[in-house]
Amino acid sequence: xxxxxxxxxxxxxxxxxxxxxxxxYDTSESDYYLFWYKQPPSRxxxxxxxQEAYKQQNATENRFSVNFQKAAKSFSLxxxxxxxxDAAMYFCALYRQGAQKLVFGQGTRLTINP
Amino acid sequence: NAxxxxxxxxxxxxxxxxxxxxxxxxxxxxxVYWYRQLPEEGLKFMVYLQKENIIDESGMPKERFSAxxxxxxxxxxxxxxxxxxxxxAYFCAxxxxxxxxxxxxxxxxxxxxxxx
Numbered sequence: 363x364x365x366x367x368x369x370x371x372x373x374x375x376x377x378x379x380x381x382x383x384x385x386x387y388d389t390s391e392s393d394y395y396l397f398w399y400k401q402p403p404s405r406x407x408x409x410x411x412x413q414e415a416y417k418q419q420n421a422t423e424n425r426f427s428v429n430f431q432k433a434a435k436s437f438s439l440x441x442x443x444x445x446x447x448d449a450a451m452y453f454c455a456l457y458r459q460g461a462q463k464l465v466f467g468q469g470t471r472l473t474i475n476p
Numbered sequence: 477n478a479x480x481x482x483x484x485x486x487x488x489x490x491x492x493x494x495x496x497x498x499x500x501x502x503x504x505x506x507x508v509y510w511y512r513q514l515p516e517e518g519l520k521f522m523v524y525l526q527k528e529n530i531i532d533e534s535g536m537p538k539e540r541f542s543a544x545x546x547x548x549x550x551x552x553x554x555x556x557x558x559x560x561x562x563x564x565a566y567f568c569a570x571x572x573x574x575x576x577x578x579x580x581x582x583x584x585x586x587x588x589x590x591x592x
Contacts, residue, residue, distance in 0.1 A: 366518075395579045405565060407519070407583035453518055457579045463509060463532065464569075464581060466518035 364389045366456050368467035375444045376475050382429075383439045383470045385454030392416075393459040396430065396437045401469070402450040410452070413437065441472075449474045478503065480570050481550075482584035489558050490592050497553040497587045501570030508551045509581060510543060513565040525551060555589070563591045 366387045375381035387396070398410040413421045413430050420428050425445075429438045441448055454467040481500040489495050501508050506527055511519040524532040525545040536543065540558075545551040555562055565588045569581035 399583075404585065405588075406585045407567060407569075409580065409582070412580065457581075459579065461532075462507075462579075463521040463524055463535075464511075464519070465521070466511075468518050469516075 364456055364458065364461075364465045366454055366465050366467040368452075368454055368470050370470045371468070372471045372473070374473040374475055375441075377444055377446060379444055380440060380442045381444055381472065383441075383452050383454075383472065385437045385439070385467055387435050387437060387454070387456045389435075389456060389458060391458045391460065395457040395459075396428075397455040397457065397464070398426070398428070398439045399453045399455060399466075400448075400450045401453065402447075407453075411439065444474050446474050446476060448472060480568055480582055480584035482568050482587050484587060485585060486588045486590070488590045488592065491559055492557050495555040495558050495562070495589055497555075497566050497568075497589070499551040499553070499568030499570075499584060501551070501568075502572075502582055505570035505572050505582075507571045507573070508545050509569040509571075510551075510553050511567045511569065513567060513586070515564075519567060522553075558589070558591045560591050563589055565589075 394415045396413045400408045400410050411423045425442045427440050451469045453469045455464040508525045510522040513519045521535040523536050523543045540556045542554045565586045567586045569583045571581045
């Protein structure tokens with residue numbers, strides 16, 4: 363069975379600071395992808411970043427980067443220079459090529475303090 | 477290029493009524509997925525469809541729930557005889573056909589179903 367675990371229900375950070383959200387996962391597959399999605403109060407699910415499991419290099423999208431530790435099955439999201447608009451629920455998700463569906467973690471609510 | 481369109485945004489039904497949720501995928505996308513989100517939880521997979529075919533319905537409740545994606549028109553998630561436990565946000569996602577990007581799912585804004 364696949365599982366995705368986000369152990370931090372809530373996190374807060376000062377504006378302009380850096381914050382890291384944790385995610386661990388479990389799969390026996392070798393071909394998979396990992397994602398971080400952002401869900402602001404509007405409820406819209408917004409893709410933040412994607413990591414291919416076969417790539418050793420950590421993905422980066424502007425202020426967002428990941429720390430992908432394949433052996434440890436860990437996939438954390440780092441947000442640099444936090445902005446008020448980053449406040450949202452963040453979900454980590456696992457996609458197995460064979461299953462073709464996303465398995466989500468429970469989410470982390472991120473608050474940005476001005 | 478319009479995103480994934482879901483309607484209605486909010487649907488109110490009384491117990492025993494039927495709920496129909498609609499989803500139009502992004503242009504050029506032929507894969508549609510439905511997920512359910514209960515309050516304060518992550519999204520849970522329900523069903524994966526391609527045009528006129530159900531590929532994986534392992535997350536669908538065995539009774540009262542059905543989904544379709546006809547050759548023409550939007551995908552429909554249908555819930556018959558709704559109960560209070562069906563109250564949730566229902567999200568649709570779509571993905572393109574190309575192998576390299578097929579794993580990227582783009583989500584609609586969701587339909588919040590409230591059962592009175």
